[in-house]
Amino acid sequence: MSAAIFDNLLCLIGPRKKVALENMKNTVFPDSEEWRQKTLAGVYRHIAWMLAEYLVLVKDPSSVLDWVVEVEGEHILEQLVQEKKGAIILTGHLGNWELLAAWLCQKGYPLYAVVRDPDDKDVAKLIESYRCRVGLRTLKKKSIMKESVRLAQNGAFLGLLSDQDGGHTGLPSLFLGKECSTVNGPAAISLMAHVPIVPVISYRIAPFRHQIIISSPLTFSGVGKKKEQLEGMTRSVDMTLEKMVIRHPEQWLWLHRRWRSRFP
Numbered sequence: 389m390s391a392a393i394f395d396n397l398l399c400l401i402g403p404r405k406k407v408a409l410e411n412m413k414n415t416v417f418p419d420s421e422e423w424r425q426k427t428l429a430g431v432y433r434h435i436a437w438m439l440a441e442y443l444v445l446v447k448d449p450s451s452v453l454d455w456v457v458e459v460e461g462e463h464i465l466e467q468l469v470q471e472k473k474g475a476i477i478l479t480g481h482l483g484n485w486e487l488l489a490a491w492l493c494q495k496g497y498p499l500y501a502v503v504r505d506p507d508d509k510d511v512a513k514l515i516e517s518y519r520c521r522v523g524l525r526t527l528k529k530k531s532i533m534k535e536s537v538r539l540a541q542n543g544a545f546l547g548l549l550s551d552q553d554g555g556h557t558g559l560p561s562l563f564l565g566k567e568c569s570t571v572n573g574p575a576a577i578s579l580m581a582h583v584p585i586v587p588v589i590s591y592r593i594a595p596f597r598h599q600i601i602i603s604s605p606l607t608f609s610g611v612g613k614k615k616e617q618l619e620g621m622t623r624s625v626d627m628t629l630e631k632m633v634i635r636h637p638e639q640w641l642w643l644h645r646r647w648r649s650r651f652p
């Protein structure tokens with residue numbers, strides 16, 4: 389019932405509707421107003437179910453173990469733990485990323501999430517309380533690099549949502565066919581800590597039923613100057629996230645300004 393209420397409210401209010409529809413234009417997806425409207429409705433429905441699932445997880449984090457009904461590639465994470473090797477867990481604002489973090493924590497993986505707190509202090513406090521309940525440890529973006537490298541070198545998994553605008557400090561790239569600025573954090577930490585970048589995603593199959601896909605670590609040539617390696621790895625990160633979105637575009641957060649920053 390709560391998901392239906394959330395869905396109706398979102399469709400009625402249409403938060404960031406204009407931004408989302410503009411984002412969808414000139415991408416690899418169909419140049420169709422009908423497709424854009426249908427996908428946006430799916431996005432709102434997806435967010436509604438995320439909110440409903442979130443409310444249940446706050447009360448009982450262990451529920452996530454029952455909701456994840458399919459897992460592919462978990463042996464990749466198990467091997468890293470066995471070898472006491474850290475990793476960058478690469479994902480985006482796709483599927484239910486908070487549920488994914490809860491699942492990893494409830495399974496006992498040494499996860500830290502790199503986060504930026506919301507501007508609203510009450511909302512930030514609520515989200516932090518939820519993350520504590522599910523067992524998720526967090527790192528603030530302001531002090532990310534040094535601490536992240538240290539943790540990764542000591543066997544931690546660092547969860548990075550890497551599909552947002554990189555601003556003036558990002559690297560020029562292409563995402564879904566459009567020029568953009570991409571954050572270089574995953575590539576930089578991977579190079580400095582000598583740990584792999586492992587793509588992990590959680591898709592919703594149905595309400596309270598999810599599939600988690602853990603893919604093989606991204607591979608890089610390791611040749612060239614550090615700057616060239618950083619740029620090449622960042623492009624690979626974008627290509628990997630792009631494939632994730634193409635699989636289920638209605639489960640991606642089209643509402644954020646992914647293409648806000650452009651390079652000459």
